[in-house]
Amino acid sequence: xxxxxxxxxxxxxxxxxxxxxxxxxxxxxxxxxxxxxxxxxxxxxxxxxxxxxxxxxxxxxxxxxxxxxxxxxxxxxxxxxxxxxxxxxxxxxxxxxxxxxxxxxxxxxxxxxxxxxxxxxxxxxxxxxxxxxxxxxxxxxxxxxxxxxxxxxxxxxxxxxxxxxxxxxxxxxxxxxxxxxxxxxxxxxxxxxxxxxxxxxxxxxxxxxxxxxxxxxxxxxxxxxxxxxxxxxxxxxxxxxxxxxxxxxxxxxxxxxxxxxxxxxxxxxxxxxxxxxxxxxxxxxxxxxxxxxxxxxxxxxxxxxxxxxxxxxxxxxxxxxxxxxxxxxxxxxxxxxxxxxxxxxxxxxxxxxxxxxxxxxxxxxx
Amino acid sequence: xxxxxxxxxxxxxxxxxxxxxxxxxxxxxxxxxxxxxxxxxxxxxxxxxxxxxxxxxxxxxxxxxxxxxxxxxxxxxxxxxxxxxxxxxxxxxxxxxxxxxxxxxxxxxxxxxxxxxxxxxxxxxxxxxxxxxxxxxxxxxxxxxxxxxxxxxxxxxxxxxxxxxxxxxxxxxxxxxxxxxxxxxxxxxxxxxxxxxxxxxxxxxxxxxxxxxxxxxxxxxxxxxxxxxxxxxxxxxxxxxxxxxxxxxxxxxxxxxxxxxxxxxxxxxxxxxxxxxxxxxxxxxxxxxxxxxxxxxxxxxxxxxxxxxxxxxxxxxxxxxxxxxxxxx
Numbered sequence: 001x002x003x004x005x006x007x008x009x010x011x012x013x014x015x016x017x018x019x020x021x022x023x024x025x026x027x028x029x030x031x032x033x034x035x036x037x038x039x040x041x042x043x044x045x046x047x048x049x050x051x052x053x054x055x056x057x058x059x060x061x062x063x064x065x066x067x068x069x070x071x072x073x074x075x076x077x078x079x080x081x082x083x084x085x086x087x088x089x090x091x092x093x094x095x096x097x098x099x100x101x102x103x104x105x106x107x108x109x110x111x112x113x114x115x116x117x118x119x120x121x122x123x124x125x126x127x128x129x130x131x132x133x134x135x136x137x138x139x140x141x142x143x144x145x146x147x148x149x150x151x152x153x154x155x156x157x158x159x160x161x162x163x164x165x166x167x168x169x170x171x172x173x174x175x176x177x178x179x180x181x182x183x184x185x186x187x188x189x190x191x192x193x194x195x196x197x198x199x200x201x202x203x204x205x206x207x208x209x210x211x212x213x214x215x216x217x218x219x220x221x222x223x224x225x226x227x228x229x230x231x232x233x234x235x236x237x238x239x240x241x242x243x244x245x246x247x248x249x250x251x252x253x254x255x256x257x258x259x260x261x262x263x264x265x266x267x268x269x270x271x272x273x274x275x276x277x278x279x280x281x282x283x284x285x286x287x288x289x290x291x292x293x294x295x296x297x298x299x300x301x302x303x304x305x306x307x308x309x310x311x312x313x314x315x316x317x318x319x320x321x322x323x324x325x326x327x328x329x330x331x332x333x334x335x336x337x338x339x340x341x342x343x344x345x346x347x348x349x350x351x352x353x354x355x356x357x358x359x360x361x362x363x364x365x366x
Numbered sequence: 367x368x369x370x371x372x373x374x375x376x377x378x379x380x381x382x383x384x385x386x387x388x389x390x391x392x393x394x395x396x397x398x399x400x401x402x403x404x405x406x407x408x409x410x411x412x413x414x415x416x417x418x419x420x421x422x423x424x425x426x427x428x429x430x431x432x433x434x435x436x437x438x439x440x441x442x443x444x445x446x447x448x449x450x451x452x453x454x455x456x457x458x459x460x461x462x463x464x465x466x467x468x469x470x471x472x473x474x475x476x477x478x479x480x481x482x483x484x485x486x487x488x489x490x491x492x493x494x495x496x497x498x499x500x501x502x503x504x505x506x507x508x509x510x511x512x513x514x515x516x517x518x519x520x521x522x523x524x525x526x527x528x529x530x531x532x533x534x535x536x537x538x539x540x541x542x543x544x545x546x547x548x549x550x551x552x553x554x555x556x557x558x559x560x561x562x563x564x565x566x567x568x569x570x571x572x573x574x575x576x577x578x579x580x581x582x583x584x585x586x587x588x589x590x591x592x593x594x595x596x597x598x599x600x601x602x603x604x605x606x607x608x609x610x611x612x613x614x615x616x617x618x619x620x621x622x623x624x625x626x627x628x629x630x631x632x633x634x635x636x637x638x639x640x641x642x643x644x645x646x647x648x649x650x651x652x653x654x655x656x657x658x659x660x661x662x663x664x665x666x667x668x669x670x671x672x673x674x675x676x677x678x679x680x681x682x683x684x685x686x687x688x689x690x691x692x693x694x695x
Contacts (some may be wrong), residue, residue, distance in 0.1 A: 156519065175459070207382065278551055280432070326400075
C-alpha cells in the first residue's frame with residue numbers, strides 16, 4: 001500500500017512544502033517593498049551565522065521539542081492535546097515553587113527536582129481533561145483549550161497576588177537563587193575549547209529535550225504501553241476488544257503528554273528568565289502542534305521540525321530588528337510555513353503520489 | 367571542520383559588518399505594538415519628533431515575545447546604538463541584567479525604576495492625571511455611574527483606577543465606579559474587541575462616561591462609547607480626535623516627551639531617577655478643539671484648581687503602588 005517511497009514521504013514532501021512557503025513569503029516581502037534576498041540572508045546569518053544566533057535558535061528549539069513531543073505522544077492515541085500552552089504554564093509554576101521555596105545546594109540537584117516538579121504539575125493539568133474525556137466523553141480538544149485559559153487565569157492570580165515580591169509591579173516572581181541557575185551552552189562548551197556566545201539563552205535543558213525525544217521513541221515503539229497507546233489510537237474499539245482499557249490509556253497518555261509540555265518550562269523559567277513570568281510559554285504550546293504535524297509524530301521528525309521553527313523564530317527576530325518589516329509580517333511568514341507543512345500537506349503529497357504512481361506504471365510497462 | 371570554521375567566521379564577519387555602522391538611538395516598543403494609538407505610539411511620536419527635528423533616524427523593534435527583551439537590548443547595545451530607550455515596565459529585569467554589561471551605553475526605561483549608573487528611570491504620576499479626568503468624568507456624568515476599563519490586571523493599572531476613583535468621589539461621593547480589567551495576559555493591551563464588549567456591559571450597568579487605561583484595547587472602548595452615544599476618556603496619547611465630540615478628554619502621559627528628552631540628550635543622557643508628574647508637565651488632561659464643547663468653564667476651573675493644588679503639594683492623591691491598596695472603590 002506504500003504509495004510513495006519512504007524518503008519522499010519524509011524528506012521530499014516537507015521540503016517542497018517549505019519551498020512553496022518560502023516563495024510566497026518572498027512575494028509578501030516584495031509586496032511591502034523590501035528585498036527578499038536580503039531578508040533571507042539576514043535570517044540565515046542571524047539564526048545560524050554565529051554562536052549567538054545558534055544560542056537563540058537552539059533555545060527556541062528546546063521549547064518546541066518538548067511541546068512537539070507532548071503533542072506527538074497524544075497524537076499516537078488519537079488525542080488532540082492543544083493544551084500544551086496551559087500545561088507548560090502550570091509546569092512553570094511547579095518550577096518556581098521548587099526553585100524558590102526549597103534551598104538547593106547545587107544546580108544539578110535543583111535541575112532534577114525542578115524537572116520532576118515541572119513534569120508533575122504539567123501532568124496534573126493534563127489529568128483533568130483526560131478524566132473528563134475518558135469518563136464523561138467531554139471532547140479533549142475543547143477541554144484542553146479551555147484549560148489554557150484557566151491556567152492563564154490561575155497563573156495571573158498567583159503572580160499578582162501571591163508570588164510577586166511586594167515592591168515589584170512586574171507580575172513575576174522574585175529571581176531564583178543563584179544555586180538554581182542552569183549552565184548555559186557557553187559554560188558547557190568552554191571545557192571543550194569552544195567559545196560559545198555568553199549571552200545566548202540556550203542551556204543544558206537542550207540535552208534534557210533530546211533525552212526526552214529518545215524516551216518518547218522508546219516508549220512508543222519499544223514498550224507494551226507504547227503498543228497499547230498506538231493500538232488505541234488506530235482503533236479504540238479493537239483495542240478494547242483486545243483487552244486494552246481505554247480509560248487507563250487515555251489518562252496515562254495525557255499524563256505523559258502534559259508532563260512533557262510542563263517540562264518545557266525548565267528551559268524558559270529556570271534556564272532563561274530565572275524567575276516565573278506571565279506567559280512564559282510564549283505560544284510554544286501551539287507551535288508544538290505544527291511541529292508534531294510536520295515531524296509526523298516521530299521524535300526525530302519533531303527534533304528536526306523544532307530546529308526549523310527555532311530558526312524561523314530567531315531569524316524573524318533578526319528581521320524585525322534590522323529591516324523595516326513589521327512584526328505582523330514575521331508572523332505571516334511563520335504562519336505560511338505552518339500552513340504549508342501542516343494544513344496543506346495533501347496539496348503537495350497528491351501530485352507527488354501521482355508522479356510516483358506514473359513512474360511505477362512506466363516501469364511496469366517495460 | 368576548518369571549512370566549517372571558515373564559513374562561520376565569514377558569516378560572523380558579515381553579520382557584524384551589517385550592524386556596526388550605526389551610532390543612533392534605539393527605541394524598543396512593548397508587546398502592545400507600535401501603533402496602539404496610546405502608550406507605545408506616544409513613545410514612537412516622541413522619537414519621530416526628535417528624528418524630524420534633527421534630520422536623523424533611530425532604530426526600533428516591536429517585540430514578539432518576552433524572550434526578545436534581553437536579546438533586543440543586547441543587539442542594539444552591541445550595534446553601538448546610544449541611548450537605548452524602552453517603553454514599558456516589563457523591561458526592568460532584562461535591563462538590570464544587560465545594563466552592567468554595557469557600561470558605556472546609556473539606557474532609559476519608562477514606567478519603572480532600574481538602579482544602575484547608566485540607566486535613566488522615568489516614572490509618571492498616573493494617579494494624579496487620572497484624578498483630574500475622574501473629576502471631569504463625575505461632572506460630565508448624568509447617571510452618577512462612571513466606568514473604568516483597564517488593560518492587563520497589574521498594579522500599574524490599578525494605580526490609574528485608584529486615582530480615577532478618588533477624582534470621581536471628590537466631586538460626587540455617591541458616584542458608582544464600575545471597574546473592569548480586560549485580561550490577565552499581555553494580550554490585554556491589544557484586544558479592542560474585548561474592550562468593546564466591556565464597554566457595552568458597563569453601559570448596561572448605567573455608566574455614561576468610560577475611562578480606558580488599556581493601551582490598544584482602548585480603541586475599542588472609545589469606538590463603542592461613540593457608537594452608543596456616551597462619553598469616553600482616552601489615555602497616554604491625546605485621543606480626543608479619534609471621535610471628535612464623543613471623547614470627553616484624554617489623560618495625557620507624556621511618554622513622547624520622555625523619549626524626546628532622552629534622545630535629545632543622546633549619549634550624554636542624564637541618568638538617575640526622573641518623576642514626571644503634574645508639577646513638571648509629565649501628566650495632565652487634554653483640551654483641544656475636539657472636546658471644547660464638552661468641557662464647561664466650571665469643569666475646567668475645578669480641575670485646574672485641583673491641578674494647582676496637586677502641583678504645590680496641598681492635595682495628595684493616594685498612589686496605589688505605595689501600599690498596594692486603594693482607600694476608595
